[in-house]
Amino acid sequence: MGPPPETTPPAEGRAVPPLLPWQPCLLAYAAGIAAVVFPVAGLCALGLLALFPRPAPGRPRLWTYVLAFGLGAGAAALAMPAPPRETPPCLAQRAPLDLTGRVAEVEARPGGRLSVTLEGVRVTGGDCRQAPLPGRLALSVDQPAFRPVPGETLAVTARLRTTGGFDNPGGPDFALLRRLEGVFYRAYARGDKGQVRRLAPSDDLLALRREALRQAVAARLAPPEGADAPDRAGRAMTAALVFGDLSGFSQNDLDVLRRASLSHTLALSGMNVSYVVALAAGLAWAIGRLRPGIFLRLSRPYLTLFLAAPLVAGYCWLGGYSPSLYRAAFMFGCCAVLLFSGRHAPLLDGLFLALGLMLAAMPLVVFDVRLQLSALAVAGIGLFWPPFSALCRRVRWPGPVRWPVLGLLGVLWTSLCAEAAVMPVVCRLFGDLNFNPWINVV
Template identity: 45%
Template sequence: MRDAPAPARRAVPGLLPWQGLLLACACGAWAVQDPASGALALLATAACFRLAGRALPGPGLMLLAALAGLAYAWLRLPAPPDLPDWIDRRPHGVLLARVEAVSDRPGNRLEILLDGVSFRFDSARPLPPGVRSASDSQTVPGAAVGPTQAGEPLPGRMVWTWQDPAFRPVPGSMVRLAARPHAVDGFDNPGVQDWAWRWRVRGVFLRVFTQGGKAVELVRQADPSALEAWRGRLREAILRGAGGDSAGGMVLGLVTGDRSGVDPSDLDRVRRASLAHLLAVSGMNLAAVAAMGWALAWLAGAAWPGLLLRVPRPRLAVLLGAPLVAGYLWLGRFEPSLVRAALMFGAWGWLLLLGRTGVLLDGLFFALAVMFALDPLCVFDVGLQLSAAAVAGLVLLAPLALPVADALRGGGAWRLAALVLPGWIAVTLAAQLAVLPIQASVFGEAGAHLYLNLLWTPVVEWAAQPLAYLGALCATWWPAMGDALLRASAGLCALLFESLRFMDARGWLAVHPVYRPWSPEALGYWLLLGGLAYARRMGARRAVAWCALCLCLLGGPWLWRAWEQSRDAVSLTMLDVGQGQALVVEARGGRRWLVDAGGTASPSFDPGRAVLSPALTWGRFPALEGIALSHPDKDHTAGAAYLLSNYRVGFLAGNGFWPGSSDFARAVAQSGLEPRAWRAGERIVLAEGLELEVLGPPAGTALTGNDASLVLRLVWRGRGLALLPGDAGSAVLEGLAASGRDLSAEVLVVAHHGSRSALAPGFYGAAGAKWGLISCGRGNAFGFPAAEVSRALGEAGMRVLETAREGAVTARWASAEAPAIVRGVRGR
């Protein structure tokens, strides 16, 4: 008897010409923010098509597509409006606005988009300088005119963060709230996407924050539809059945996407366990809903076998799953992540209905084309990037595991069962490998917790989610059954949270900062994965050329950095940390020292993890030669604990007074460092010819608070480069000027963020600096920098740059004799 022919090997599908043009359009759209990366991605895409032997699309056609994408994205990008000057003074007043959209956020918060916003000043408070009231007939020449009692329209949209809301406004409602609007801005550092851009693509340029319901009034509540009212009743029913703790909040999140009921500490544990995707409203949730369609199709085929002769099971699954997907979209309030996933599933379903096989890649590109046509700025959506990369990873890498699958296929039920675990591991690894550069670049952290995905993802997807969905369906018309199903789902979620708490208490959920790749490295990585998938379809010469392209993209940035770091140069970077201060000194060989570590007033925001580490790990590994803290104030030290816990740090120094937080003490103990107290007269050698002179505080000093700040002078081969006075006050600074010590420096880091309490004209004159750098947050509540300080710095002959206006500012000296080249990250 002739042996049955071996099954044909399923090859990785190639890209069609229109799909190449779509990639070119996406490269052009990306160039709206980052022209260099967009152009490089376009060149790499065109080169890959040529190496793959594709005549179409040609380079000229791809260039035209990229220009079209660039033009389309530029036309759709909201232009920054001219905000009133008084916005940066953050005056007290009353906002009247219409609610456009409402999103739930963890920690019992609402994120509300407002439009049609008008603002009027609080009549009980003095008006900011240069702003007139309704009764005034004169204004200061050239000054901005602010809103009167009647209110003034504000441009663009506004995002309102409401902590512990007293009610949930319905889109279309009118609200009035007492708040202090300020510009969406800040944390603009090299290699980090600043907050202003993230909100600009959504047309948002202002933000406000309120807590509780005391200062909020619902002027007019829009009439909720019957479906909206039913959604509210369903939410209450889910919480009643599942409970009000984190487990119940997770069940609510699985059904509706509302994660506000999950405790922030539990949410952080889930994130560190690499399980955040289980709580995100994404394609995974929609996939579980679509899987119900497949289950219904299987049950229907088992009950009525003849049905499958008329409607094949894949088509039947699509027909049965489509209403479920549509219902879940509505239930999830059409969150962008769900809409993206629905488009992908819709494309795959449409292709299945047409009888196509191998639909993953074509469906993905079809969905991406629709999204791009609707909004070209979707290329900046991190959720879309992760979804597209994960699906592409499955398409490209999963076929590499086919030999194992073929070896196990056809051997009965036990072999089929044996496929489940390897198949799950292969799918997880393929998706994780594909999204690795995005995760490293955006989140900047990683942990060795893939095994938790293998354990808990099936439990949540195959048990907790179906139970939650079925319980929600029963909750309103069969409460007893619905509550039982919801409690069962909540029990599984509680088991997840309890296990993570157990692991966290023993330090088993540690995550660490990772190297954040430059865009060429990310491109090279993805091309390398694609080359592995297509290796069998390329000839030897093309394979060698493909590898050479990957090596150039992967190795080019390393060679560039090695050349830069081999030069005998010194730089001082004032990072944009908002209303705080953090300075990075870098010398030959890439050695870096941090002076101060930023901070904010928020107890839940860690500037070390969210701001400093992303800036420090862009193209670099998490290491510092040392950290010096000028004084223990939170706005100079709050980020230090994270760095000490997670970075390789050579030493820790300060003025002898240390932050009193338990996090800092724990981090110091974990680092194994012995903190040093520096005193005036010491010279700290950083590198050959480079040292820090300690000018204050003096030994045995009785100074406390800001006046006890470290005052440092960066000296390179006898030349004063920069003065770093911390938050020292006027008396200390003028005393140093009168002491006759050499204070000369080309760059002055202005003391205390430009506060009036640190005004010291004599000190400015003694420094003789050409540049004055001020670290302050835009629209800060203190009014920094003070007008008197800015004026005195100008009179001393300095050009002043503020992080509030320039983002991070870097001063670079190419040699000990060369003048400083100073520029902000925004290039102004």
């Protein structure tokens, strides 16, 4: 008899889930995208990937990393908006100009301020006569008289300035972040002084419906006169979690959330989508209680996925299609496909597949901080959860004690995993560290 055939150890016995051969290549592709703006960091990331053991069977060769890196750099270079070569001379004057443009995006900021992105902007004031503005315009509206809706045409009277900010070495490059969005000019206007006017209504039915729903919810959540700060912040939290509307918060409220390590609750990312999926799981359980025979045709996990799909799509619409919501929705769809194909708990595979689709369609999303934090948090949970799960399987406590204690420790460990993964990025971008994972347990 010959030697027994070699068998691959089951994935359950591994301390950390393995990566498929294409997944390190996706990391090299992302490093190539980053290298267009941060060449040293991108090359260092490629060097770290090159340290992976090779040439083991199934492991990517070094030339595949280099090829993926080059593809990422080429995709980013093609997608990067080019700065304007020629600027109309009339834009150099410091006097207020009359601008008209179509609303592309509206983002509510703390204190009631609005951040509006206009496209197709034309300058009509001063010496300009319908001169087109290169790129898009970032308009900050203080004390707005009305809430613009995507698709509307606005007239604005304001001074134009190029994008940028204070020279703060080591801090975010606001000019770069705006350039990634195709924005090269900014302006500031006061809504209560008539500097912003509506010229034409929106023809975007979904945006109009979302705004009507937001106004109805805001009217129900309006704080009564004499309400204290916690009451106002609690009402504002509901609007923030549903619509991503931060206008009801004061800067002090956001500082409190930041010090409590709860800023991620306002990011409308995977955690919020998981609540939506949990709602679908509850609906599937209730349907099973009422009509048990349905599980003979469709198992409970598959029924949960079918019920969750429209809920996740609706929540992405309510949340304004932020990149972190995109990532969560893409990941939900990818995990659903993997589950239907017979994969069990495909957390990291779903994350990589979702990121691969996003980076193929929108390479510059690599530079979005919201997506970075969201993806790192999920990756941290996927990497650090298996050791805790293996430890829990060895615990032989009685049931009434085991499940409450391990459940509480599991929530705390999940918070620790996510915080450990995003900690370097938070320290690098924001310069502070607020480590309060126990508050996330509540």
